[in-house]
Amino acid sequence: MSLLREQRDALHERATAGNEKAVDRQHELGKRTARERLGLLLDPGSFTEIELYRRNHASGFRIGENRPHTDGVVAGSGTIDGRRVFVYAQDFTIFGGSLGAAHAAKIHKVMDLALSTGSPIIGINDSGGARIQEGVLALDGYGGIFRRHVAASGIIPQINVVLGPCAGGAAYSPALADFTFMVRDTAKLYLTGPDVVEAVTGEQVGHDELGGADVHGKRSGVATFVHDDEESCLDDVRYLVSMLPANNLDLPPRGRPRDARHDVRPRLAEIVPAEPNKPYDMRSVITELVDDGEFLELHESWAANIVCAFARIDGEVVGLVGNQPLVLAGVLDIEAAQKAARFVRFCDAFGIPLVTLVDVPGFLPGTDQEYAGVIRHGAKLLYAYCEATVPRIQVIVRKAYGGAYIVMDSRSIGTDLSLAWPTNEIAVMGAEGAVNVLFRKELAGSADPAALRTTLMDEYLGELVHPYYAAERGLVDDVIDPARTRSAVASGLAMLKDKRQQPARRKHGNLPL
Numbered sequence: 479m480s481l482l483r484e485q486r487d488a489l490h491e492r493a494t495a496g497n498e499k500a501v502d503r504q505h506e507l508g509k510r511t512a513r514e515r516l517g518l519l520l521d522p523g524s525f526t527e528i529e530l531y532r533r534n535h536a537s538g539f540r541i542g543e544n545r546p547h548t549d550g551v552v553a554g555s556g557t558i559d560g561r562r563v564f565v566y567a568q569d570f571t572i573f574g575g576s577l578g579a580a581h582a583a584k585i586h587k588v589m590d591l592a593l594s595t596g597s598p599i600i601g602i603n604d605s606g607g608a609r610i611q612e613g614v615l616a617l618d619g620y621g622g623i624f625r626r627h628v629a630a631s632g633i634i635p636q637i638n639v640v641l642g643p644c645a646g647g648a649a650y651s652p653a654l655a656d657f658t659f660m661v662r663d664t665a666k667l668y669l670t671g672p673d674v675v676e677a678v679t680g681e682q683v684g685h686d687e688l689g690g691a692d693v694h695g696k697r698s699g700v701a702t703f704v705h706d707d708e709e710s711c712l713d714d715v716r717y718l719v720s721m722l723p724a725n726n727l728d729l730p731p732r733g734r735p736r737d738a739r740h741d742v743r744p745r746l747a748e749i750v751p752a753e754p755n756k757p758y759d760m761r762s763v764i765t766e767l768v769d770d771g772e773f774l775e776l777h778e779s780w781a782a783n784i785v786c787a788f789a790r791i792d793g794e795v796v797g798l799v800g801n802q803p804l805v806l807a808g809v810l811d812i813e814a815a816q817k818a819a820r821f822v823r824f825c826d827a828f829g830i831p832l833v834t835l836v837d838v839p840g841f842l843p844g845t846d847q848e849y850a851g852v853i854r855h856g857a858k859l860l861y862a863y864c865e866a867t868v869p870r871i872q873v874i875v876r877k878a879y880g881g882a883y884i885v886m887d888s889r890s891i892g893t894d895l896s897l898a899w900p901t902n903e904i905a906v907m908g909a910e911g912a913v914n915v916l917f918r919k920e921l922a923g924s925a926d927p928a929a930l931r932t933t934l935m936d937e938y939l940g941e942l943v944h945p946y947y948a949a950e951r952g953l954v955d956d957v958i959d960p961a962r963t964r965s966a967v968a969s970g971l972a973m974l975k976d977k978r979q980q981p982a983r984r985k986h987g988n989l990p991l
């Protein structure tokens with residue numbers, strides 16, 4: 479009887495977060511407790527907890543007798559839309575969610591189970607970092623997490639949701655995961671906090687300015703998704719999971735087929751202006767191409783000159799990469815290349831077909847880009863496409879010039895199907911630049927240079943730049959009516975559905991980092 483009572487007390491203790499004051503403080507800060515968060519994330523009643531009774535056995539540096547169950551992290555498994563996921567949620571109300579040996583062992587265990595069962599792993603971070611009282615054991619615990627992230631990379635989807643502080647070593651989990659979510663005002667993600675920054679560099683900076691959600695959503699690119707509150711954030715985690723396969727051997731969950739192969743979308747020709755330099759929003763093109771006009775955009779505010787999104791076409795999940803003429807005229811630059819390269823690699827690792835929408839004037843010129851290594855970073859995107867073995871469809875929407883044409887999944891680097899609109903411009907460079915390079919002397923000596931320039935430009939455009947030049951030479955498979963783009967892409971995806979291509983056998987390539 480007393481054993482049963484003991485068990486009831488222990489169950490009550492573990493079901494309750496840290497002391498009432500800590501829970502109140504958590505709520506006052508606009509944060510939920512670990513269990514409340516898992517309640518929002520998982521299907522109701524689906525959570526199975528592991529290591530309910532685990533507690534720390536540390537004795538150092540006045541840690542005292544306070545050894546609450548869970549050791550500050552709630553871990554286990556549940557379902558999202560009926561599909562299995564493994565989860566852990568750090569509990570800030572216990573030791574500030576800090577990570578000691580027992581806490582780390584629980585995270586290691588769910589990561590191991592996620593990998594061995596082929597299920598996504600979702601970690602919710604809200605922690606003061608390495609538990610100071612446990613010294614090197616805490617650091618050892620972090621190392622074990624990072625090693626597991628790397629071992630699981632490309633095998634199961636990994637998601638980190640930062641809903642509080644995530645400082646020091648903890649920051650590397652969101653960096654190693656495939657997708658990182660952050661919530662404004664409460665999430666803080668940095669290697670060294672404001673106090674250390676000031677002590678070392680003299681710079682005074684606040685928590686938000688140093689590592690808030692917008693910093694990582696707009697500037698560093700660490701956060702893939704930024705939200706205003708925990709509810710919408712966890713809801714979007716569910717939406718993301720609904721697009722992803724459970725593992726690299728599984729298929730992405732299929733939606734309802736839509737007969738997209740017969741769909742005609744006249745609005746597409748209206749969205750994209752005929753003038754090559756007039757801006758428009760590539761997301762409006764995506765809306766017309768995908769089922770229900772619904773897509774999930776990654777890194778919405780970082781490197782916005784390229785759009786990366788998941789969506790479904792005729793029920794099949796695809797990864798869309800598109801130049802964005804609305805921002806920097808859609809040029810490729812360092813950040814755009816990094817963003818798209820990581821997305822292409824994720825899609826390739828998880829069998830998600832790629833649809834690349836091209837409208838690119840070239841790479842961004844200038845010393846800023848060259849000094850910062852645009853060659854090295856641009857090569858990442860090139861490398862990612864060259865390596866990708868999933869079905870690949872390139873749609874040239876308006877223009878594709880120079881190296882950027884090659885990089886945006888051209889035939890030469892392995893696209894399976896290249897489609898072009900009749901008004902396309904595809905060439906080494908624009909007409910004016912080409913005429914200036916080739917006919918400088920003639921133009922200087924001409925009695926009417928403007929007329930000569932116009933004649934030469936017309937000749938260049940008529941002979942070389944239109945899509946039939948590429949199509950006649952096998953570099954474009956079909957020149958299509960813009961209104962039939964959705965149907966052509968859907969047909970292409972159906973044609974390529976059973977594509978199997980083995981990557982070369984080697985330890986690993988040497989991706990330009």
Ligand code: HXC
Nearest residue numbers: 573574576605606607608609610611620643645646647648
């Ligand atoms: C042990 C910790 C802790 C930690 C917080 N707490 N961080 N306990 N180890 N790392 C405890 C506090 O003592 C406090 O306990 C409770 O958690 C809540 O913390 P507060 O400071 O009261 O909360 P708040 O004011 O909201 O500040 C949150 C915070 C701050 C910004 C995260 O706690 C903080 O700066 N913590 C230290 C962050 C840090 O530098 N961590 C080490 C990173 S180095 P009581 O009992 O009072 O409630 C690292 C190395 C790993 O992680 C490297 C691997 C590569």
